[in-house]
Amino acid sequence: MDTSKVQVFKTAGRLLTGENASYLLAEQMQHFNITRPLIVTDKGVLNAGIIDPVLEHLRSNEIERISIFSDITAEPETKTVEDCRTVFDRDDCNGVIAIGGGSAIDTAKAVSILNKPSAALSSNSQKVSLGDLFGENLVPKRTTPLICLPTTAGTGSEVTNISILLDINDELKKGIVSNELLPDVAIVAPELTLSCPPSVTAASGVDALVHAVESYLSKFASDITRPLSLQAIRMITESLTTAYQEPNNIEAREQMATASLIAGLAFGNAGVGAVHALAYPLGGKYHLSHGVSNAVMFSHVMRWNSESCPDKFVDIAIAMGAPTDGSINNSSGSAFVINKIKQLCEEVAIPQHLREFDIKHEDLKDLSESAIKATRLLRNNPRELSVEDIKAIYEEAY
Ligand SMILES: [Zn+2]
The missing domain is CATH 1.20.1090.10 (Dehydroquinate synthase-like - alpha domain)
Structure with a gap:
């Protein structure tokens, strides 16, 4: 059967839009059993206090163990992803939440696909290194839940299956393209863009x-x-x-x-x-x-x-x-x-x-x-x- 004309429309698992959508983050995290989130953000967002109401909202929903990684460069780099993943593993996090512009989101997407070997994961999961994933459809199944909240409008990265990273070794921007990068939830809340x-x-x-x-x-x-x-x-x-x-x-x-x-x-x-x-x-x-x-x-x-x-x-x-x-x-x-x-x-x-x-x-x-x-x-x-x-x-x- 010729299926070459079939089109597949890909997007994040759920889309939440509109004013105050960021206050539904805890509910979404609960749905994906995220109890120890790693928030991936950047210094600008952190210093502008954009995530403060979000953190308060999480704490009022009894999410206390929150790790934050904010060491994001203007253009995301492979090294940044590796450093961020180290924090994720060190703090034993169980979900990635990106709150930021395209760089934070692209970093978070890449961090979420670097699976950690664990008894809780399926037996065929294995440690993957970032360098092996550049290209199309080379990513094994993602097991870490991923929620993205853009603070800019924007890259649209919260609904795409691409992460673009700068490899500082050869000054080249490289793309990881895989449907495993599609977030579970995209929360597009205008209140997060006010300080942009x-x-x-x-x-x-x-x-x-x-x-x-x-x-x-x-x-x-x-x-x-x-x-x-x-x-x-x-x-x-x-x-x-x-x-x-x-x-x-x-x-x-x-x-x-x-x-x-x-x-x-x-x-x-x-x-x-x-x-x-x-x-x-x-x-x-x-x-x-x-x-x-x-x-x-x-x-x-x-x-x-x-x-x-x-x-x-x-x-x-x-x-x-x-x-x-x-x-x-x-x-x-x-x-x-x-x-x-x-x-x-x-x-x-x-x-x-x-x-x-x-x-x-x-x-x-x-x-x-x-x-x-x-x-x-x-x-x-x-x-x-x-x-x-x-x-x-x-x-x-x-
Ligand atoms: Zn673009």
């Missing part, structure tokens, strides 16, 4: 928009993912600037948090494309954050893509607020989208050129050679790219 600083709101918000747009354009977009992509585009275009300018605006924060989740559902299944492929080398070599490196490449890659699927750019333009009176057509849709992207990036103060980040012009060749290796992403892109094409886009973005 404007620069992070901007970068992670544009990243979420990139997820929505790239998943819509992806060769693997489906009837399930396409409406999700458009809905996320609509919500982010409407609320990003407000969330950036008015950090305490809970409605805008809720729109952004939910939209980031919806974009995550779309790209977690349809994939992302050339924006991400060209952004990753910037993170690896220049340590630009994931969101900023995507934002800087966004409009330039869209200009390249627009020629291959102008009809899809009309849909995106309308989701971004273009008039529906027929004035937007195959020849004007992409210009509207590109201008809107530039306008949004300007409103949230993200530069649009590589030179503004002190990237050396002579490095563009190396960056292109690195980007072309991201075949996992490039194969989703609506228009094919050679290494020369990539170099030309970096030149334009310079």
